Amino acid sequence: MQEIYNFSAGPAVMPKPVLKQIQNEMMSYRGSGQSVLEMSHRSSLFQEIIKKAEETLRALMQIPDEYDVLFLQGGASLQFTMVPLNLGIKKAGYIHTGIWAKKAIQEAEKLADLEVAVLASSAAKNFTYIPEITSVPQYLDYVHLTTNNTIEGTAFYTLPKTGDVPLVGDLSSNILSFDYDVKDFGLIYAGAQKNMGPAGMTVVIVRKDLLGKKKGLPAMIDYKLQAENDSMYNTPPTFAIYAAGLVFDWLKKQGGIKEMEQRSRQKAQLLYETLDASSLFYSSVAKKDRSLTTIPFMTGNSDLDDQFIKEAEKVGLVNLKGHRSVGGMRASLYNAFPLTGVETLTAFMQDFEQQNGGNRDV
Numbered sequence: 001m002q003e004i005y006n007f008s009a010g011p012a013v014m015p016k017p018v019l020k021q022i023q024n025e026m027m028s029y030r031g032s033g034q035s036v037l038e039m040s041h042r043s044s045l046f047q048e049i050i051k052k053a054e055e056t057l058r059a060l061m062q063i064p065d066e067y068d069v070l071f072l073q074g075g076a077s078l079q080f081t082m083v084p085l086n087l088g089i090k091k092a093g094y095i096h097t098g099i100w101a102k103k104a105i106q107e108a109e110k111l112a113d114l115e116v117a118v119l120a121s122s123a124a125k126n127f128t129y130i131p132e133i134t135s136v137p138q139y140l141d142y143v144h145l146t147t148n149n150t151i152e153g154t155a156f157y158t159l160p161k162t163g164d165v166p167l168v169g170d171l172s173s174n175i176l177s178f179d180y181d182v183k184d185f186g187l188i189y190a191g192a193q194k195n196m197g198p199a200g201m202t203v204v205i206v207r208k209d210l211l212g213k214k215k216g217l218p219a220m221i222d223y224k225l226q227a228e229n230d231s232m233y234n235t236p237p238t239f240a241i242y243a244a245g246l247v248f249d250w251l252k253k254q255g256g257i258k259e260m261e262q263r264s265r266q267k268a269q270l271l272y273e274t275l276d277a278s279s280l281f282y283s284s285v286a287k288k289d290r291s292l293t294t295i296p297f298m299t300g301n302s303d304l305d306d307q308f309i310k311e312a313e314k315v316g317l318v319n320l321k322g323h324r325s326v327g328g329m330r331a332s333l334y335n336a337f338p339l340t341g342v343e344t345l346t347a348f349m350q351d352f353e354q355q356n357g358g359n360r361d362v
């Protein structure tokens, strides 16, 4: 089997040792004779798995006791609906920094009783930067932002000061790669399939005082009910929770989030330096707001982009095609993606540039 480097935006690369462990435990989990796939979610074996996954995530992110951790289904996209349904009483504020933020706004706008205010937007400049938010109206129920804009390649490194208004963060594409302080948020959510494990599980971290603000919600979308039932109101995504738990263990062994942030900086820096030195490839994103985990780049010529993607694939650099709305290429450098993959990519970019009209030496 050819070694490849997988730049997929999600579902994305997972740590090899975790995949190995899943393989080893597939037929018989810890000598039980059962696969995790076959196990009742009420069994003591699975109770241990979900409890440990939560404990490890709490340790990694230093999640305080006044927050509940939920393992839900429906992806980050269901959170676009659950957040306003649970927390939105009169008026919510949104920061519009890209396609995923837009989807969150659109879902909130569907709720008839909720007024939605867009507090800031970078739409006029194609979402190539993070807008500044100097103050936030204190009557808002919450303020929503997307910490890493997966498609556009921008990220928040300082969070807006929202005072007493809870900040809600969609951390889907940089959770566990950048060391955010959980206490700065009222609620955090993230789909697992980018930086935590397989698709099928969504992590929600919610401050307990935000639960139960609205009565009579349908059971499956009521955070309070989910919290009271320890994410087991119905059958949770057992295998995804198990696999994410192994990824959390792996992260802890690697040195935790600070170490992951350090490695992310190193990987991203190498790619950005290559882009900035290139006369063929470029990044459109404002330097101070550039993402560490999802990095779009292009040549400005879509035929050449396509050629690059094809030739890259031949040497084992796969899934580099950019999102259809941005075009070009995108390198997703999540925690499980190794530095050697970025070294291989940047060397390949330099070769490609020499052969295809780059004039860096001129």
Ligand SMILES: *Cc1c(COP(=O)(O)O)cnc(C)c1O
Pocket: 010, 074, 075, 076, 077, 078, 100, 146, 148, 149, 150, 170, 171, 172, 173, 191, 192
């Ligand atoms: C991928 C992504 C989503 C959508 O996630 P699903 O789990 O597929 O619903 C939402 N927000 C961000 C920032 C994402 O990167």
